[in-house]
Every structure is written in structure tokens, then in C-alpha cells.
Amino acid sequence: MTVERDEESRPEEGARRASDIRFSLHLLRSNPLVVAGIIISVGTLVLSATSGFIVNSGSWQHYQPELGLCWNNPVINWGFKNIFNCGGKVYTLGTDLKGRDLLSMIILAIPTDVEIALEVVASAVAIGVVFGAVAGYAGGLLDEFILRLTDVFLSIPVILLALVLVVVLEAKGLPVSLSLLTLALVVTWWPVYVRLVRSQVLSEKERPYVESLRAMGASRTRILFLHVIPNSIYPLLVQATLDIGSVILTVSALIFIGLTPNPYYPELGNLVNMGIQHLAIAPWLVIFPGLTIFIISLGFNLLGDGIRDVFDPRLRR
Amino acid sequence: MQTTAESGSENVLVIRDLKVTFNTYAGDVKALDGVDLSIRKGEILGLVGESGCGKSVTSLAICGLLPPNAAVESGEVLLNGNNLLKLKKEQLRLARLEDIAIVFQDPTTYLNPVLTVGSQITEIIEAAPEVFTKRLVESRLAELAGPASAGRPAAEIEAERSKLRSSLEGGRLPRGEVKRLSKLYAVSVLNMVRLPDPERVFRMYPFELSGGMKQRAMIAMALIRGPKLFLADEITTALDVTVQAQILELLKDLKEQISGSVMLITHDLGIVAQVCDRVAVMYAGNIVEVAGVEELFKRPLHPYTQGLLAAVPRPDVTSGELTSIEGSVPDLISPPTGCRFHPRCPHAFERCSNEKPRLLEVSPGHLVACFLYGK
């Protein structure tokens, strides 16, 4: 009675995708958590780009020792008095040891973390796409080799490898710069993407529409780049978004431990590190920078989760 | 108001004006648009229609197993007089346990892959052991008296018999006994569905069985409850033709044994002809015709039924062309007004697009929902 038409074997799947996208946007908009994620992530990116304009970019150098460790924001009471007489201008988030305005310092520190995160993720994705697609599509020994390579790198705890790399490179005479840190992180992050892309490519490869394309005479590279890769990007997108959050967490942790070009570089982990010494008398120095890291990471995680929920074909029924 | 099927024979199930709507992102899918159906005690009713006409939705609605985005807008489902739609959770669960059994289309996905077949049967008994106590003991007593126990020494048999009788009087069996008897009972039911070496099958996992065997196991899970209503939702569609025939034979034989009624959902008119007593034809969420099997094939009244029957390819007619019904299945989000079939109906007239025809009895036992007949 009804003839089964295999929708998937028609190469013009693209038309279907368009309505999919409309549906996806609808889903994205309807979930409040996702919306929050979008707001936070986009807000963070915007803040990173414009921080120099919003806040006096010299705030990290603006010392006011006589107003050190000041808290005069009436909303929260820490239970002890300020060391100095801090009357006058209200510092929303207090001041640090040298009297610098914490809020400004935080805003100026955000771009550092965000930039590193974007660089790391972009590089890892690029490497992952190339190696993963090649491994998945070519198969055989090449695939095996690349897979073993990822196995090795995945067995190492991220922080350890980054630490070792940075220390060793530093000992060779290369100064610890943020680029070094970025490089170290890329080295530890790429295996996940290779695996991800590879498994996507492997499953796309078996899809009926690929067979049709081959039957029509399309070359393997053409199929790979024009069809297989574009259709595999959704999980990549999810992972990349989530990883932006993870990288920010890792970077700030590494710098907190001490892998920083100099202890006064504007960066959120650094702020926490500087504040830890005064934890008992100026907890805001630790709380707010860390809270910022938390919120940014939360935002990207919410967004990544949202994208995943939206694009997971099984959840869309 | 529609007329009931007839007086005299008792109805196990009566569905009145059932309306079910699915809430989807694309809109509200009005899947069931006032379904009227009744099943008599002890009969096999076939429910036919194309894919998507609402047959499965009907069976799920009866069991109370509709997905979360479905809403029952109105109507009643009366099982021996009780409205299933109004039951509380626990009552509904017990109704599913004892009164209604449903077997689904694809045994591969409906059996839990990590549990043995046997445990998936005995868990039913363990769900409410008090309900099954009597059956367990009686079945075992029958076994002991039967040919299977011929090889055992008489004293042993008598010992077990008296032990069973005394526990039967007490009313409750100890847990160990329940387990033992459950297993024996399950094996006997697996035997009833003609599974070879039922003891072995009991211990096996679903992936070790063939499609036909798995389907029999699912049927066993239904039979063991001795339900009043047995819903078979396209149970042979996923099987080979030969296995299909075997399962249908099984059904016909079981009809003698189970005192319950069967609603056989299918899109295959051939099966209907072989096994069913009465047939209901469904189209786009409505029942359009109900009649006895022979009557329906001889005198199809509704244009849709006529189209269905005409569309079945006949090997003895050499006309070469296949007939089909013009048009396609309607969009249930914005269905046609009035009679949902009218856009495809060769006999449609003005009234058909304005009013919806009700199911009326136009001759004894033969109901149609069409303005061509009666008022």
C-alpha cells in the first residue's frame, strides 16, 4: 500500500535542513536556561571586545595605597571593619591591597581569559577536523595510528601536561607567555576533537546519501568537504562551546597555581591568587573574580547544553 | 447519538466519541476525532486502516499509555462498564496487569535487551502475586495430573499436590514457592505459544531469539495475564510471511483457549479475512465502517472501504493497472472540514464538506459513517 521512500538517500537533504534550522531556533528561544546562556556568552564576548572603552584601561596600574583593602559597598557586610578609612567614592566591589578598583580590574581581566579560550578551542577544532576527518574517512593504518596517538595524549591529565610543557619550555629559555600557555593547552585539548570528528565522519560515511553521491560519481574529497564535514558539525559546535567554558576554568586554574608571565598580568585566576593571601580580611578579592569565572563558564555551558538539546535528533520528536 | 452495535451479546469494550490531540511544535495534531468502537466478548475484531490513521493511538489510549504530549479531549473508554480514562494511577496499573494486554509490532525493540525472556515474564507475576496465586497453583496441579509428569514417582507427585492444596487454602504462598511456580507457569505459557524447548528459551536473552520467537514471547507475556482484552498492534508486520502465517495460526488456536476478546490492528486485509470475526475500518481518526468479515468483503458500503478493497492486487485479474485511491492522507493538523474523506471521495457532495457523518447501523450488524446511507 504505501511505498517506502528513503528520504535520506536523496542528495537534496539540504532543503530539509532549512526547516530544521527554523525549528531549532524556535526551540532555542523557548528554553529560559538557554536564553540565559546566550545572554551571558554573548555579553562576555561583547565585554571582552569593549572592556578598554568601558573602564579606564589603566586601572591595573592605578595604585592608591591609602585606600587598600577597602570595602564600602553597603549591600554586603563582611563582619569586620576596613583597615583604612575608606569614605568617599564607593567601590562597587572593593579595592585590593594597592587600592585598585576591583570591578575595573575584573573587567579588564576578562578579555585575557576569553581570548585564550577562543584561541585554544579554535586551534583544537581545526586540528581535530583535519586529523579526525582524515582518520575517519581514510581508515586503515592511518586511522589506527591517529587513534593510538590520541589514546596516548588522553591518558595524561590535562593540568599535568600543561604544567610540564610550560616548565620545560620555560627552562629552555622561552619566557612563560600566554602564548606558551595557549600552546600547552592546545596540545592537551586536540585529541578530544579528533575523536569526535572521526566518529561523526565514520557514521556519516555509512549514510545512504553518501552512497548515492558516490554512485553519481562525486570524488571522495568532494564528498568529504562539501557534504560529510558540514553535516557533522553539530556535536562539534556543542563540544566547542562547552570547551570554551572548560578552557577558561583550566587557564585560570593554571595561572592561579603560578604559571603566569608575571603575577600582575590582568587575568582572573591571577586576581584570585593575589586575593588568597588576604582571604581573612578581604574576602571580596577572591569571591568576585572567581564568581566572574564561574558565571562566564556557566554561560557557555548553558549555551552548549542548549545547542545540544536542540540539535539532538532524538530529543526533537 | 450513535447506536450501539447491537443488543444481546455483551460488549467487553465500548469506546464512545474518543477525541485525542497531540501537541507538537508544528501545531495540534487531531489524531482521533470522535472514535466509536465496541468489541464483543469472545470475538476477534479487526481494525484496519492506512498508516497514520490512528489505529495505534486508539490502542494506546485504551491502555492509558499515550505519550506526554497527547491529550484526551473528550470521550469514554468503557471496559466492562468502567471508564478507563477516569481511573486513578494504581487502578489503571492493575487494569493493565489483569484486564488488558497489548502486543506491539516490533519485538526487537519492545523486549528489554539486558533481561532474560523468562524474567520478563515472571516479573508480571511478581508485580501482584496475590492476583496470580490461584492460577499458579491450579496450573501446577493440572501439570502434575498431566502427561508431562508421567515419569515421576506417584508418591512425589502426591506430596507436592497436597503441599500445594494446603498453601492454596492458606491464601498466600511463601516467596520461594511463588518463584518456583512462576517459573513453571511461565514455561507452560511459552509452551502454549509453541516455542520449542521452552525451558531453554526461558533462560535466553532476546537477542538470541529470532523475530518469530520473540513475537511469541511477547504474546506469552500477554497471555499469562489472562486478559479480558487482547490488543494486537500489527503484530505480524515485522515478520516474514511464513512466520506471519504461523503466528496467525497460533492466534486462531488460542482463540479457543483464551476467553478474552482480541482487537487485531493491521493494514493487511488478507489477515483480516483469515482471522477476524468483525472488522472496523478506520480513516484519519474516525471509524468509517464496521461489519462482519464476510459482509464487509461482499458489500463494502463506505467509499473508502470500497477503494481499499479495489486496491488490493488480484492475481486472477489480468488488467495490468493497479487501482488506488486518489489523493493522499490528510494533514491532521488542519484536517478537511466535515467528512475527513470527502476530498478523495468519488461520490462526495455538498453536505460532505459541511457536516461530519455519524456511524449509523444501516443493516443488522453493519455500520457506516457516510451521508450516502441514511440520515
Add this chain to the structure above:
Amino acid sequence: MVAVLIALSFIMFYLARGLLPPTTALAPFITPKMNDVEKLALAQSLGVATASCPSYGAFSTQVAGCIVPLWGQYIGWLHQIISGNWGYTLLPGIAGTQTTWNVFWARFPYTAELAIGASILTILIGFPLGIISATHNNKPPDHVSRVIALGGYSLPQFWFAAILQVVFVLDLTVRGAGIFPGSGSLSTTCGICVGNIGTIHAYTGMPVVDSILSGNLAYFWDALVALILPALTLAVTSIGALTRIIRSSMLESLRQDYVLLARSKGLKERVVVYRHALRNAILPAVTISGLLVAFFLGGAVVIEDVFSWPGVGSTAVAAISVVDVNFIELYTLVTALIIVVANLAVDIIYAKVDPRIRYT
């Protein structure tokens, strides 16, 4: 996965030996009293300097022909460690007094204790949270649970550690309302600091366990209290990860046809959820749990550092800063081995739970 371990050790080796001056290789074995001749002999015996190298001075300035090629050094190093010679530790404060091997295994129980504590917390909280989230999908318990999970997952651990200390030690009020009274009695920033409450016999090396075994309840209490904050900090992130995985695989499982059949059979909802849905959903959770436990055992470096917890993780950080190659290597290899073992354990559990894997 022996190949993986070998490759791993070689990478670490290359990083340490290949990129650093060869003299660092000698550091774990040099005693202050050695003169240059002895040092050269040592270098040669370690397989770092060639037999034809004229003097220690030539060796340390890396005159051509004096340094054994890296491959050779690696083989030499393999010989050493296979015979159990990991050299003396370079760690500040105890340099030269103990062997690397001893230092590692003396510290490992602390990491293990932290790992066990964090694992227990993670599993006890993560599993129920995930299951509830799935069974009450899109209702308030789900939302709360998702927020908790996501929050934990997004938390900077080092910051959370500090926050916990703030909360428990300081007198914090918001607009005049007190949140937690200050209770400075908790020794939150000095790792395992116990007062004068007697001693315990080190059966396992783990304070909490040993104190029970030694019958010293006061010690046990202190050890437990000291364990709570780091374990909690470590667990928070993992709970987030575990809950999310369980939630998604349970949702997937609850959507399956066999769950529909189970319900249609009239089984109790609890049976449907636990016997049918959960048993199928549990596999990804097992994988993640395995990875988490392996990660904990690897010594969560940041946590140990922040809490001054004397485990192998914080020691590794110190070792890196003094380039104690042997310790780093030992640490890396043990960690990798743990991951391999954890994967094996996961595979075994998989086979037990899913009969399809057993028979195919």
C-alpha cells in the same frame, strides 16, 4: 595498552631530558660530596654520557660526542626503572634523603583517601540526582537538579575551595543578616593538621582508615573533618558531570519501546524505572564513573595544591618546579596505569551488565 604506556613515557622523557640540559638527569643521584670524576662516571653509568667523554666539564657543556643520543638515554633509563632504581628525590626540604619511589608511595595513600571520599560523595549524590531529574523531566525537581549539576560543572575548583573556607571561617552577613557563624576551629587551610591527639599505626597510610583501625576516635574525627572540604570541592564538579550523563542516558532509556511494554504489563512504576530503564541507562554512567575515579586517583592537582593536601598531585607540582624528572615520570606512568586499569574495570562491568557484549 603497553604501547600507549611506552609512548607516554617516551614523550615525558623527551620533554624532560631532550629539552633540558643533560645535567638535570644526574640531579637525583648526585650527592654533594661527588667530585667531577665521580660525576662523569655516574653520568656514564646512567647512560647519559658516552664512554669516550673526556671530562665532566665537556659533558656539562655538551661537547659533541659526549652525550648519548636520546634513544640510548631512554633505553638506559628504562633499564634503571625496571630494576627499581628511581633515584633520590629532589623535592625541596627532603632532597636526597629518600628515594623517589618511597616518597611517591608514602604520599599516594593520601591521594587515595581523597579519591575515595570524593568518589563516594559523587556517586551517592550524582546518581539519585540524575535519576530524579530524568523521571521528573521538565518539572521542578529536574530544573533544580540541572542547575545544581551545571553549577557544579562550571565551578572553578580553586575558587570554590576558597569560598568554602570563607563561609566556614568568616562571619558573613548580607544586609545585616548572618549566614554562617564563624567557626574558626576547622583547620581548613593546612591540609591534615591534627592537634595533639595521640598517634595511629599506619596500616594503609590513609589517616581516616588507619585511625579507625587504631582505635583512635579523636584522630579519626579530625582526619574526617580535614577530609570533608577537599573531598567536597573535588566532588562538586564530578557530581555535575555524572548527573548530566545519567540524566541524558535515563531520558533516552525511558523513551525506549521496552519501557512502554513494561508499563503496559502493569508493572509498578518503580520497577519500570529501576529494573528496565536504569539497567540500560547505567552503562555510560559506569564509563564516566570509571574515568572520574581514575582522575581522582591521579591526584587532583589543583585541589591538593589549594588545600595543601600531602598527596601525589601536589607533590608533582613541586617536583615539576624543581624538575625532578624521575618523580614526574613515576607519577605520569602510575596515573596512566590507573586509567588503563579503570578502563579495564569498566569493560568488565559492561560485560556483566549487558549480556549482548558477553555473547558476541
